[in-house]
Amino acid sequence: MQERASERVAARAPTGPRPVPLGRGAGGPGGTVATGSRLGSNRDSTRQHNLSAVLGLVHSTSGLSRAQLTRATGLNRSTIAALVGELVQLGLVVESDLDQTQQQGRPSIMIEPSPDALVLAVNPDVDAVNVALVGLGGRIPSPVRFNTVRPPSADEVVNIVTAVYTGMRTSLPAGRRVLGAGLAVPGLVDPADGSVIEAPQLDWRGEPLAARLAEALGLPFSAANDAVVGARAQAAFGAARDVPDFAYVFGGGSGIGGGLVTGGRLVRGATGFAGQLGHTLVRTDGALCACGSRGCLEAEVTRRALLEAADLPRGEVEDLEEIVLERLRSDGPGSAGLREVVERQAGLLGVGLRSVVNHLNPSMIVLGGFLRILARTVPDVLDGALRAGGGHGPREDVRIELAPLGTDSILLGAAELAFEPLLADPAGNAAGPAPA
Ligand SMILES: [Zn+2]
Structure with a gap:
């Protein structure tokens, strides 16, 4: 069964706390693609699933041809064209030059992540606070390592990140938008609210850092342990x-x-x-x-x-x-x-x-x-x-x-946390947080 380009995803389901599978859509291990045969009473959720699958693939490969997308998803060409068209309209992917690597057959248009959709990644450590804006496809144009003479307090992290992010945002080209933020902490993080239960090397206990950063920056923040998010980066872009x-x-x-x-x-x-x-x-x-x-x-x-x-x-x-x-x-x-x-x-x-x-x-x-x-x-x-x-x-x-991936691995993993709602429901989350 075929979907029409005019149909829009209506689902705006809030993404509350839920299990954190590595794979989103088809973009990671364990991902699945809903095919046309699963359309029917649940057309909107199928469309959301397919948008999620296509964006997940573009994200994890940093770009691929329409033909590759068609093969990887098993969806037909017109459905892929409609899904890609919607992702272009949402400002999440761009269609670019023809794929020159094709040896035979018709050349295919390349689908790449749009540079406009960004998230903020933050990683405090014992001797520095690392901050970066990360694009879809795992692009980190200019990460900042802010060295500290001693392990930073949570207050210092909030101040440093606010200052660095303010500077980054003012120098962003027009059209770029920051959709959310991810925080990777060397310690135990409460999965329910992202607060730091304990980070012994930083001498932190019971720090609601994600909530404080969210308030200071006006961005939704997700938080997790640094090595856990590093594993996600390895699964998405690295050796694994x-x-x-x-x-x-x-x-x-x-x-x-x-x-x-x-x-x-x-x-x-x-x-x-x-x-x-x-x-x-x-x-x-x-x-x-x-x-x-x-x-x-x-x-x-x-x-x-x-x-x-x-x-x-x-x-x-x-x-x-x-x-x-x-x-x-x-x-x-x-x-x-x-x-x-x-x-x-x-x-x-x-x-x-x-x-x-x-x-x-x-x-x-x-x-x-x-x-x-x-x-x-x-x-x-x-x-x-x-x-x-x-x-x-x-x-x-x-x-x-x-x-x-070097030190970028943790920042990429923190960014994956922030991209999670977008990758799960591209149409529902493409615009980013409403201005305060
Ligand atoms: Zn121990």
Whole structure:
């Protein structure tokens, strides 16, 4: 059954709290497309679903041809043309030059994300507040890293983000609109209202930061743990695209976090706190952790220990990976001590990952942040600890990959939070928040 271009989606269902599947529409793992056969009594919801599926694909691929869209969705050409036409009218996609990569057949028009639809991404950390405007398709034109001399308070984060965002907004070209905002926090975030329950490294407890930022900026804010949103970015744009079962393990200044994805869905747990991989026990009677236990992965494997072993100041994180690789390669003075720290940390990371792999049986582990260094410098040590005793069962085939997105991964993930209502219901959310 065919839809007519004149039909508009009427549904304006509010998007309240609901499960957070990674895939939206067809754009991510586990996504589905409603085909014409499911039309009937529920025509509007089918149309909304199809708009969502098409926008999800354009977003996750950063652009594709009409022919590719038709193939990927299984919808017929005229339906795709109508859906794309509506997304163009909504200012969410643009049709551009013909796809030059087509070797045969008729050339097809390319459908790309419109640069006009933006969201704000915010990520406070122990030594900086990262802020960026992110476009559909995962475009981050000019992220801002605002360095702080000590872990910022929630008040300071509100002030910094307000100042940075005001500057960004005034320099936006005409026609650009900011639809919402996402906040990625190195700590526990209440999934019900986005408040920070606890961020030990920032010394925050019970901070309603998302609500405060929403009020200060006049934008709807969604919030989640930084590693969890990093996992979403890996699924949408990174190493784990089209991988339904993977674990993302991220190491930053605030510790180690994780996002577990199984069957294409983020594992949330009973109260939304699943994935606290930093508190996996790797050494009984080990170092005291901020959580009060001993021997947690994030107490034993730290970026600070690497910085100290490399004799670098605390804030010198941007080039840490290349500096460590170069020092170990050159075998110069001090490299033996550095190698010892790197090998020790890689071994303990392998022990921690062994638990993850045995529990979850992922096909891939994606390592982000400073954990990349351990995998790049001494992969045999990491692998040996992970597969100790022969690595039978789930440890046999698991692949270790490096997160390719760098520090942008967390910002992209925060942006995914903010894009979620738009991707679920493009027509209902394309205009953004009403002016206050
Ligand atoms: Zn702990």
